Amino acid sequence: MPTPDSTDDLDVEVVRSARARRVAVRVDRVTGRVRVTLPERAAAAEADRALYRHRRWIAARLAEAAEIRAQVEARGDRLSVWGEELRLVEEPGRQRVHRRGDDLLVPPGGGPALERWLRAQARARLTPLTEQAAAALGRPLARVSxxxxxxxxxxCTAKGTITFSWRLVLAPPxxxxxxxxxxxxxxxxxxxxxxxxxxxxRHEPRTDAARAWLRGSGATLVLPALAPTT
Ligand SMILES: [Zn+2]
Structure with missing residues (x-):
């Protein structure tokens, strides 16, 4: 991690964008990767200047990202799915995810199959809840995606389609x-x-607590980094 006065050892990606009107610096909340977006005509040195100007802000974001990664790593092979702690068990040759008791049997590395399974879980949990809430409010719900x-x-769209991130299934219910x-x-x-x-x-008194929870821990709602297969 860089000290606030150094930007030398940053993992930085510089991209040019025709749409960018000014130099922008972003830090990925989990990986800590820094991305500088430069307007098409800006001098390359603008990127370094921006990194230097924002060095303290960047250092703070990197410290947060390191903390997020530490939390995800401390979870090990455990994954909380709708409040239930499951253990991920990688099985060579397996293509689909299968739950057996508190074990979640997954293909080596987890991969897209694990995300697909979690999406299905999210859909199964969130759809009926949304239908109930819409009914209680007396409003038509077009669909849940x-x-x-x-x-x-x-x-939520004006046509009544509500979309949720599947990652919510990893948060407390x-x-x-x-x-x-x-x-x-x-x-x-x-x-x-x-x-x-x-x-x-009036309907959901835990609204502020939930928003605070997501602000503090939302970035940990990621899949565990299972060992890649060789
Ligand atoms: Zn809103």
Whole structure:
């Protein structure tokens, strides 16, 4: 990890973007990889200047990312799925994920099969909850879809389609339930007005606690880094 006054040993990727209007620095919340986006015509040295200018902010983000990785690593082969602690067991030759008691049998490395299984779990848990919330609010729900967002846990369209990140299935159920209510209340108010928050807090008093939980721990809702197969 760099000291606040050094940007020498950073893992930096510099990209050019025709759409960028100014230099932007981003740090991945988990990997700690730094990305500098430069407008098409900016001098290359602008990237270094931006890294230097933001060095203290970058150091703080890197420390957070290291903490997230430490938390994910401490989990080892355990994965909490809708509040149940499962143990991941890699089986050579296995293609599909299969749950046996508290063991989750997965292909070596976990891979796309594990994510597919978790998406199905998310769909099975979140869909009926969303239907119930919509019914309680007396609003039609077009459909529930499952996406892969890392920080946008849910969204709702004017046509009544609600999308959740499958990663919510890795969060404590009460956190996921609070997001269900949040999106369902958007079926009534498609904005974050005072009336929206009043309605939401009446149905879901844990709203603020859930938002705080996701702010602090949302970045840990990632798959464990199982040993790659050789
Ligand atoms: Zn919202």
């Amino acid at each position: 499952i996406g892969d967002a890392k920080t946008r846990w849910g969204s 009460w956190v996921a339930e609070a997001i269900v209510w949040h999106e369902a209340c958007h079926l009534v108010h498609l904005n974050h007005s005072t009336r929206f928050w009043t309605l939401l807090r």
